[in-house]
Amino acid sequence: xxAVIENLxxxxxxxxxxxxxxxxxxxxxxxxxxxxxxxxxxxxxxxxAFGATYVELVRNTPLTIVFFFFVFVAPQVGIQVPFFVxxxxxxxxYTAAFVCEAVRSGVNxxxxxxxxxxxxxxxxxxxxxxxxxxxxxxxxxxxxxINIFIALTKNTSVAGGFFVLELFGVGRRLANAYxxxxxxxxxxxxxxxxxxxxxxxxxxxxxxxxxxxxx
Amino acid sequence: MTSVLYDVxxxxxxxxxxxxxxxxxxxxxxxxxxxxxQLRVNGIFExxxxxxxxxPPPPFPDSAQxxxxxxxxxxxxxxxxxxxxxxxxxxxxxxxxxVWRMAPRRWVQIPAITVIEFFRGLPVVLLMLFSALxxxxxxxxxxxxGLVIYNAAIIGEILRAGIVSxxxxxxxxxxxxxxxxxxxxxxxxxxxxxxxMLPSLVSQLVVLLxxxxxxxxxxxxxxxxxxxxLRDYFGNAFxxxxxFVGAAIYIAVNFSISRLAVWLERRGTKKAAxxxxxxxxDVDGQLDPGLGRTQQSRGxxx
Amino acid sequence: xxxxxxxxxxxxLVLTAAxxxxxxxxxxxxxxxxxQEEVSFDEGTTMAELNEAGAITIGTKFDQPxxxxxxxxxxxxxxxxxxxxxxxxxxxxxxxxxxWVETVSANREPFIEDGRVDIVVATYTxxxxxxxxxxxxxxxxxxxxxxxxxxxxxxxxxxDDLAGKTVCSVEGSTPAENMRTNYxxxxxxxxxxxxxxxxxxxxxxxxxxxxxxxxxxxxxxxxPDEFELRGDTFTEEPxxxxxxxxxxxxxxFINDTLEAAYDDGRWEEAWxxxxxxxxxxxxxxxxxxxxxxxx
Numbered sequence: 098x099x100a101v102i103e104n105l106x107x108x109x110x111x112x113x114x115x116x117x118x119x120x121x122x123x124x125x126x127x128x129x130x131x132x133x134x135x136x137x138x139x140x141x142x143x144x145x146a147f148g149a150t151y152v153e154l155v156r157n158t159p160l161t162i163v164f165f166f167f168v169f170v171a172p173q174v175g176i177q178v179p180f181f182v183x184x185x186x187x188x189x190x191y192t193a194a195f196v197c198e199a200v201r202s203g204v205n206x207x208x209x210x211x212x213x214x215x216x217x218x219x220x221x222x223x224x225x226x227x228x229x230x231x232x233x234x235x236x237x238x239x240x241x242x243i244n245i246f247i248a249l250t251k252n253t254s255v256a257g258g259f260f261v262l263e264l265f266g267v268g269r270r271l272a273n274a275y276x277x278x279x280x281x282x283x284x285x286x287x288x289x290x291x292x293x294x295x296x297x298x299x300x301x302x303x304x305x306x307x308x309x310x311x312x
Numbered sequence: 313m314t315s316v317l318y319d320v321x322x323x324x325x326x327x328x329x330x331x332x333x334x335x336x337x338x339x340x341x342x343x344x345x346x347x348x349x350q351l352r353v354n355g356i357f358e359x360x361x362x363x364x365x366x367x368p369p370p371p372f373p374d375s376a377q378x379x380x381x382x383x384x385x386x387x388x389x390x391x392x393x394x395x396x397x398x399x400x401x402x403x404x405x406x407x408x409x410x411v412w413r414m415a416p417r418r419w420v421q422i423p424a425i426t427v428i429e430f431f432r433g434l435p436v437v438l439l440m441l442f443s444a445l446x447x448x449x450x451x452x453x454x455x456x457x458g459l460v461i462y463n464a465a466i467i468g469e470i471l472r473a474g475i476v477s478x479x480x481x482x483x484x485x486x487x488x489x490x491x492x493x494x495x496x497x498x499x500x501x502x503x504x505x506x507x508x509m510l511p512s513l514v515s516q517l518v519v520l521l522x523x524x525x526x527x528x529x530x531x532x533x534x535x536x537x538x539x540x541x542l543r544d545y546f547g548n549a550f551x552x553x554x555x556f557v558g559a560a561i562y563i564a565v566n567f568s569i570s571r572l573a574v575w576l577e578r579r580g581t582k583k584a585a586x587x588x589x590x591x592x593x594d595v596d597g598q599l600d601p602g603l604g605r606t607q608q609s610r611g612x613x614x
Numbered sequence: 615x616x617x618x619x620x621x622x623x624x625x626x627l628v629l630t631a632a633x634x635x636x637x638x639x640x641x642x643x644x645x646x647x648x649x650q651e652e653v654s655f656d657e658g659t660t661m662a663e664l665n666e667a668g669a670i671t672i673g674t675k676f677d678q679p680x681x682x683x684x685x686x687x688x689x690x691x692x693x694x695x696x697x698x699x700x701x702x703x704x705x706x707x708x709x710x711x712x713x714w715v716e717t718v719s720a721n722r723e724p725f726i727e728d729g730r731v732d733i734v735v736a737t738y739t740x741x742x743x744x745x746x747x748x749x750x751x752x753x754x755x756x757x758x759x760x761x762x763x764x765x766x767x768x769x770x771x772x773x774d775d776l777a778g779k780t781v782c783s784v785e786g787s788t789p790a791e792n793m794r795t796n797y798x799x800x801x802x803x804x805x806x807x808x809x810x811x812x813x814x815x816x817x818x819x820x821x822x823x824x825x826x827x828x829x830x831x832x833x834x835x836x837x838p839d840e841f842e843l844r845g846d847t848f849t850e851e852p853x854x855x856x857x858x859x860x861x862x863x864x865x866x867f868i869n870d871t872l873e874a875a876y877d878d879g880r881w882e883e884a885w886x887x888x889x890x891x892x893x894x895x896x897x898x899x900x901x902x903x904x905x906x907x908x909x
Contacts, residue, residue: 140318140325141332143340157518157566159525161536162559169810170555172817173548174354179819180803204316212316222317230316247433254435258529260803260814265438270804272445273720273786276727276747279446287434294433374686382686448728531718531806544677544809545685547836548816 100275101285104267111267112289118181118253118263119293122188123246129189130196137201148197155194160255163187168259180260187259188252195245203238204230236308243301250293264289351552362553364546372546379542387538388561394452394534395521398459402520403513405460406467407502413472416493431465437526444530455527463520470512474505511577518569525562535562648880649703660857660864664732665706672698673717673731673856677809679832680889681737690714694735694853696884697754697875701733701855704871718806720786723747726856733868734856737829739788740902749861749906750854751868753899754881757826758847759789762833764815765842770822772845776800779821782811789825792849808833816840826851828893835892852899860909869901 101108136148155163167176167183167190178186207230215225257266268286272279314320321329351357363369366376412424431439440458443449449457478501486496506513528536539558543551655661664670674694675682684690695714702712717725717736725731726748737757740750761781763770770776777799783790785804793800803820805811811823812833823830827847834841855868875881876898885895 138315138317139332140321140329141336143333143336147336147340153567154563157522157563157570158559159522159536159562159566161525161528162562165528165536165540165555166559169813170552172813172819173552174350174356177817177819180814207316209314209316213314213319216319226317251433251435254437255526255529258437258806260805262804265435265441268438269441269720270785272441273724276445276724279442283438283442283446286438287430290435290438291430291433295429298429298433372685378686382688386688445724448730450730531716531721533716540809541676541684542686545683548812551813 098278098281100271100278100282104271107267107271108264108285108289111262111264111286112292114261114263115250115253115289116293118184118188118256118261119246119250122185122192122253123249125185125189126192126196126245126249127242129193131200133193133197134200134204137197138204152194152197155191158191160187160191160252161258163191164255164259184253184256184259184261188249188256191252192245192249195248196242199238199241199245200234202241203234206237207233240301240305240308243297243304247294247297247301250297251290254290356552361549364542364550365553365557368546382542383535383538383558383561386533387535387558388565390452390532390538391521391524391534391562392565394455394459394524394527394532395517398456398463398524399517399520401456401460402463402467405464406471409464409468410471410475410502410505411494411497413468414475414497428465428468431461432469434462436462436523437529440526440530451527451530451532454530455524455532458526459520459523462523463516466516467513470509470516471502471505474509474512475501477508478504507580510580511573514569514573514576518566518573521569522566648700649708650706653704653706655867656863659867660732660861661705661867668707669711669713670702670705670707670733671713671715671731672702673715673722673725673734674698674736675718675807676714676716677807678737678829679836680828680892681832682735683832684714684716691888693755693885693888694737696888697855697872697881698733698735700875700880700884701735701868701871704867704874718786719784720806722786722856726858729858732857736856737826738854738856739826739851740854741788744856745904745906746908747859748856749859749865750856750902751865752854752872752901753852754855754872754901755828755853755896756899757828757851757853759792759824759849759851760827760830760847761844762815762823762825762830762841763821763844765840767821767844770844773797773824773848776822776824780819782814782820782823783825784808784811787825788849788851793824812837812841828889831892832889852902854902860906862906862909865906866903869903872898872901 133148133151136144137152139145164184164187167187168180171183211229211233212225215229220228253263254265257263257269262270264286268283271282275282319325355361360369364372364376364379368374368376368379409424409428413421413428415421415424436458439461440454443457444451444454447454447457475497482500482504483496486500491499524532524534525536527534528540531537533541535558539554542554546554653665655665674690674692676684676690678692681692681694682690683692689695698714699709699712702709715725715731717731717734719736722734722736722738723744726734734748738750739757740753744750761770761773761776770779774797776793776797779800780803781793781800782803782805783793785806790802790804793802803811803814808823808825808829811820814820815823822844823833827843830841830843834843855872857864857868872881875884881898882895
């Protein structure tokens with residue numbers, strides 16, 4: 098127990114890093130993923146192909162490989178950035194594929210009749226999108242997005258193996274330093290992770306319930 | 313022909329699409345050329361960098377066979393071994409958790425819920441580290457245990473979602489002929505749930521396979537670590553080629569198993585009663601079926 | 615400067631050729647280990663157990679040129695590996711009865727404590743903090759902490775120049791601990807193996823790599839013209855063989871083996887076949903038969 102109490106500042110630092118990674122990468126993934134989603138539903142074949150290939154490729158690649166690429170291989174071909182930035186790149190590129198799928202299935206879940214009705218009363222593309230499609234698609238997109246964020250938070254632990262001192266890295270360092278007290282040290286780490294994942298999970302439940310009702 | 317966002321294209325839209333196609337195609341080609349050029353400028357295409365795969369240059373005593381054997385038998389073999397064993401135990405433990413979770417008494421359910429939510433909320437690599445350091449297991453056992461615990465929780469939830477989605481008539485009929493709660497669960501509901509959720513289950517197993525690469529972080533010599541080992545041995549010049557081959561192997565293996573899942577889904581929809589549940593939008597790295605949560609408050613067949 | 619680089623480059627070629635020779639199966643290895651056929655130990659000692667089993671698990675590094683580097687053949691090669699093989703030989707264990715396990719710096723104590731390895735020969739510095747958890751035989755070599763930078767980096771000439779610079783090292787190593795204690799203005803970037811630091815050093819994500827000079831020399835030999843050591847060594851790092859704490863008989867046995875190897879030239883042979891290709895052959899250090907506390 099002492100190991101945990103003495104090192105609370107370090108835990109806190111790791112927690113902050115984890116949270117920062119998750120939020121920054123999450124926002125980047127949201128932007129990139131929405132763009133990719135737009136590609137996948139567009140009528141332009143090259144864009145559709147690009148989106149589909151991207152998603153298939155990333156979904157079949159382990160996150161560690163993506164990290165390894167950005168931290169060790171990319172610098173060899175010219176992309177040299179600090180370790181934290183590499184971690185953000187890796188996490189965003191990876192998560193964007195799942196955001197893309199969530200967006201795509203959300204958009205496709207809106208019944209075509211809605212869109213046809215909107216167009217037949219003369220709404221433009223932007224108006225249809227803004228007033229009719231997105232509000233309905235949103236309800237389907239949000240619950241998976243929250244789950245994606247939860248998975249992203251857990252995935253930040255991989256950064257701990259690649260030079261970033263977040264929660265998992267802190268846990269590993271302390272567990273090796275206090276090898277008699279490993280259980281307490283790692284339970285401390287678990288506590289901080291659950292601090293993020295469990296409330297988010299409950300939030301996802303709430304949102305899903307409201308969504309189901311509204312439909 | 314109409315999709316949600318786009319109407320059937322008229323002449324103007326068709327022209328716009330054509331322009332978009334050409335422009336889009338050109339932009340993508342330009343990007344590809346940029347990437348290829350960047351690689352070329354950094355010497356990635358030099359033959360000597362790829363030579364170790366068919367004819368390692370003189371200072372190194374190893375043959376190309378050694379290299380491939382190290383990558384495939386050692387690295388990929390270690391990955392598949394860990395994944396295979398973890399998959400079996402995760403399924404078994406998942407069944408147990410699903411049954412426990414659906415116990416008739418609430419106070420029996422609550423520990424199950426706690427256990428499941430606890431392990432679902434933690435990163436797999438943390439579970440692996442815990443198993444390695446706190447439980448003193450070998451690295452292989454720690455990797456397997458971490459994978460088993462996490463995926464058992466997820467599989468338990470997948471099975472529960474499957475059970476809950478079955479028509480009530482099944483359990484009613486079972487009770488009507490005098491079966492107990494446990495008999496109904498194990499003999500009638502679970503088998504159907506498995507069949508129904510088979511694509512999701514296979515999908516989760518692909519996730520499990522991907523997660524074996526997390527063993528890299530705790531020192532397990534799976535494929536990525538083998539790549540790293542070879543880099544340490546042969547030197548930095550071979551990093552890109554080694555990485556490329558390693559990543560290609562990983563992607564190929566995962567892709568084949570994903571295809572299997574899709575094939576199962578397609579086949580299942582034709583056969584199973586009530587069809588199979590489609591593979592949920594994967595929320596990956598550590599998969600959570602969105603399905604499981606909505607069913608929590610509603611009753612379902614039990 | 616130039617002469618040193620040239621020697622390093624030549625050394626690299628000779629090193630790899632020597633490693634090649636070591637890896638060959640045709641038996642022309644210079645450091646052919648002797649295996650004791652007829653040897654018996656007192657009942658209940660670790661030596662007797664290992665001798666009975668005909669097998670031993672040795673923890674070593676897999677990513678350090680000259681000391682412990684594993685290639686596609688599967689087994690690691692280097693000076694630490696040679697020393698381990700000599701000890702196994704004295705226990706009557708054949709080289710293929712040795713199971714080599716990778717012990718990254720942070721895992722060395724936990725693995726010994728758990729019994730996952732019998733001994734650790736992995737550029738393992740003896741210090742008082744570690745003596746509370748494990749026991750050490752040896753030392754069998756004395757290195758010193760030093761700094762590695764890009765060849766054209768003139769800003770860093772010694773540890774005092776590291777203030778404000780990013781320095782790469784390894785979790786759980788004495789060099790990292792030393793940085794934290796004595797040079798806190800240096801920004802540490804830690805990973806789990808030194809070889810992971812090379813890429814970041816190469817492309818500027820870190821400014822320097824710090825660890826023992828022999829490890830750094832191995833990297834220099836492997837990557838001629840890219841890196842250079844800077845400054846003199848600023849600590850003493852005696853390498854020991856880690857084993858279970860308080861196993862005094864085993865420790866005495868290993869110390870005896872080391873001293874015998876010093877005398878009959880096996881230690882020197884082992885050095886020349888591996889690290890000696892790049893580094894000069896020093897005098898073997900005195901083994902330290904200290905009183906283990908808390909036993």
